[in-house]
Amino acid sequence: MGTSLPRRSAGDGRPMSMEAQLPTRERLLSVAMRLFWEKGYNSTSVADILRESDTNSGSLYHYFPTKKDLLVGVLERYRDGIEPMLLLPVWEGIEDPLERVFALLAGYRRLLLDSDFRLGCPIGNVALEIAKPEPEVRERLVQNFEAWTGAVERCMVEAGDRIPGDVDRRALAAFALTAMEGGVMLARAYQDIGPFDAAVDRFRDYMARLGLQG
Numbered sequence: 782m783g784t785s786l787p788r789r790s791a792g793d794g795r796p797m798s799m800e801a802q803l804p805t806r807e808r809l810l811s812v813a814m815r816l817f818w819e820k821g822y823n824s825t826s827v828a829d830i831l832r833e834s835d836t837n838s839g840s841l842y843h844y845f846p847t848k849k850d851l852l853v854g855v856l857e858r859y860r861d862g863i864e865p866m867l868l869l870p871v872w873e874g875i876e877d878p879l880e881r882v883f884a885l886l887a888g889y890r891r892l893l894l895d896s897d898f899r900l901g902c903p904i905g906n907v908a909l910e911i912a913k914p915e916p917e918v919r920e921r922l923v924q925n926f927e928a929w930t931g932a933v934e935r936c937m938v939e940a941g942d943r944i945p946g947d948v949d950r951r952a953l954a955a956f957a958l959t960a961m962e963g964g965v966m967l968a969r970a971y972q973d974i975g976p977f978d979a980a981v982d983r984f985r986d987y988m989a990r991l992g993l994q995g
Contacts, residue, residue, distance in 0.1 A: 806844045808834050814855045818903045822910055856921035863928045878939035886981050898972050901965040930954045960984040
């Protein structure tokens with residue numbers, strides 16, 4: 782996702798990772814994004830981030846005075862990158878706006894299976910992990926959920942009269958978000974894709990019934 786950077790070699794001749802080729806601030810964000818997703822925010826230490834990014838503490842605190850500031854930066858990166866990182870890869874070649882919604886949900890299904898249920902929605906993970914987020918963090922979480930909901934709402938609007946005119950498109954998009962987040966959480970808890978599939982099936986059934994009524 783995004784533009785690939787050319788690979789260079791480290792001093793000992795080993796190929797450098799994609800993260801290692803990034804400028805310091807972007808490298809810190811990239812590593813933190815990956816670790817927060819894989820290990821969780823609370824379980825990722827500053828030492829983990831410094832080691833994985835091959836960065837010294839002075840550089841980290843220059844850009845991000847606190848770990849919370851780094852989390853804010855990660856959440857902003859997700860928010861601003863929703864189209865290239867999330868939407869475009871799963872929507873490629875899909876013209877039907879409603880099938881785009883289900884393609885997006887299918888992307889989370891593949892993620893659950895490919896990661897053996899280790900990885901879910903990174904924004905949902907943070908929202909569940911931090912019981913009472915500070916205002917700046919909570920604001921970025923809401924912005925991410927709003928961006929996701931807005932993208933799905935646009936699909937609902939593009940569907941035109943296939944959805945009855947008196948149906949709130951925004952509320953329908955929020956329903957899709959709720960089905961996805963709940964399905965992901967249950968699938969990870971049960972270590973079984975069944976609960977996720979059941980949530981998506983109920984949402985698809987509801988959408989079909991709306992079409993029949995319209």
